[in-house]
Amino acid sequence: MKALVLHQHGTVDDLTLESAWPDPQAHEGHVVIAVKACALNYHDIFTMRGMPGIKVPLPVIMGIDMAGEIVEVGPGVTGWKVGDRVLVDPFDREKTKLIGEMLDGGLAEYCEVGAHTLIALPDDVSYADAAAIPVAYGTAYRMMHTRGRIAAEEKVLILGASGGVGTCCVQLARNAGAHVIVAASSDEKLARLAEIGAHDGINYATDGIMEAVHERYGKPRVWGEGGVDVVVNFTGGDTWVPSLRSLRNGGRLLTCGATAGYDPKTDLRYVWSFELDIVGSNGWHREDLHALLDLVRSGALKPVIDRTLPLERGREAFELLEQRGFVGKLVLEPGA
Template identity: 50%
Template structure:
C-alpha cells in the first residue's frame, strides 16, 4: 500500500512516498481505510527531531485521521462498530502518540485498537472529521475544562492563526467572550475577524501589549485594573514573560504547548504581584473529541481549513506549516 514516510530525521525533503506492507490486525483491532489526514504544528518538529522524544524509524506522520472500517478483529464488539462505519481516531494510547512514537495515518490502511475509535456523525464530512482531535479537542479542554472561560470575559489569543488558535477564537466567541486575536499579517487578521475575532492585532505593525493597554487599560496591582481576563499563550519563547503584562489582576494565563520555545525567561514578580493563575492543559480527553464532533454536526462550529491537497503534496504543506503560512488546518486526502 502507499504511504508517506521518513527514514531519517532532518529536512522536510526526507519525506517520500513508499510502498509498505498492508497492516495485519489483532483480535482487538479494526482495519481502517484512511480517507483524510490533517497536519499539526508538531509534525515538522518531529521531522527535525525533538530532544527527549524517541521516534522509531521509518515513521509515517499524521495523527488526525478520518477513516472507514473495512475489517473488524475477532474480539471487536459488533454492536459498537460495523463494516463501512465512518470513524475518527484517538491518536494516543499507553504506547505513545501516532506520528511521534507510533505509526501515523498518512497511508492507505491502518490497524487501530477499537477502543481508540470515535464514531463520526453523518452530518460531519471526512475533511472536517480529519481536523480532530489534536488541535480542536485540545483547544476545547484548555478553554473550558481547565480555563473555565465565562461569558463576558476578554480572551487574548496569541498565535491565533494556527489550528489551536482558530478553534480558540470560535469556542471563546461561542461562549460569549470578547476575543482578541494576535497574528502576523493583515491578510491573516481579516480571516480571523471573519471567524469571530472582535479585535485583531497585526504584530507586523502593532505590538500586542501596547494594543491591550491602550484598548483595555493597564493592568494594576491596586485600584481599577485594566487588561484581559484570560491570555492563551502556547507560544512560550520570547512572548511568555511579556504576555503577563496584558493580564488583569487575578487573571489567567492558559498554555497547552510551547511552539516558540519551552524554556523562556519569565518574571515571577508579575505572577505574585498581579496574582496571576497559570494553568497548563495537556492535550484532550475523549469527551472533548466527541463534543467537537457534536458542535460540527449541529453547525455551531466549522473547522478552518486552509487547503485540501493530495497525500503526495505533503512536502509543500509541511514547509508552509513550518513557515506559518497556514491559517487553520491543512487536510491531505488519501487515495
C-alpha cells in the same frame, strides 16, 4: 499502498512518497481503516526533525489526526464492522503511545489502529472536518472550557490565533460570549480571524502585543483597572512576559504548549503583585472529542480548513506547515 514515510529525522526532503509500502493487517483487537482525511499538526514537524530524549521507531508514517472507513476487522473486535465511518482518538491509551509518532499514522492509504481508539463518525460530519478535531481542537476545548472556564463578557487575548488550536479557541471564546482579541502575523490572517468570530486584532509583525493591549484596554494597575481577563499563550518564548504584563489584576494565563520555546524568561513580580493564575492544560480526553463532534453537528463550531491536498503533495503541505503560511488546518486526503 501509497504512504508518506519518514526514514530518518531531518527536513521535508527526508519525507519519501512510497508507492508500494506494505499494506497493514488487522491484528487481535485492531482494525484497518482506509484513511479518507489526515490533518497535519505542528507536532509532525517536531517528529520529522527529531525530539531530544524521544526515540521514534523509524521508519514511521506520521499523521496523528485521521478519519476514514473500516476495511478490515481483526480477531476479538466487537461492535465495529467493515464500512463503518470512524474518527480515531490518536492517543492509544492502552499502549500509551501516540499514533503518527510511536505508531504508524494516517499519511497513508491504510492504517491499522486499536479498536479502542475508534469513535463513530456521524454521516453529517465530513472526514476532513473530523480529522481536524482531535489534537488541535481537543486541546483547545480542554484548555478553554475544562481548565480555563472562559466566561461571557471576559476580554480574551489569543496568541497564535491563526493555527489549528487558535482558530478553535477563537470560536469557543466567541460562543462563550467573550470579547475576542487575536494576535497574528499579517492583516490577511486577522481578516480571516474576524470572519470566524474575532472582535479585535493585533498584527504582531508591526505592533507589540503588550503595547497594543495597554493602548486599547488600559495598562493593568495593581489597585485599578486595565488589561485583559485572559491570555491564551501556547507559544512561550519571547511572548511570555508580554502576556503576563497584559493581564488585569486577577487575570488568567492559559497554556497548553510552547511552540516558540519552553523555557522563557519570566518576572515573578507580575505573578504575585497582580495575583495572576497560570493554568496549564495537557491534551484532550475522549469526552472532549465527543463534545466537539456535537458542536460541529449543531453548527456551533466549524473546523477551519485552509486547504485539502492529495498525499502526493505531502511535502508541499509540510513546507506550508513549517512556514505557517495558512490559517486553520491543512488536511491531506490519502484516499482521494
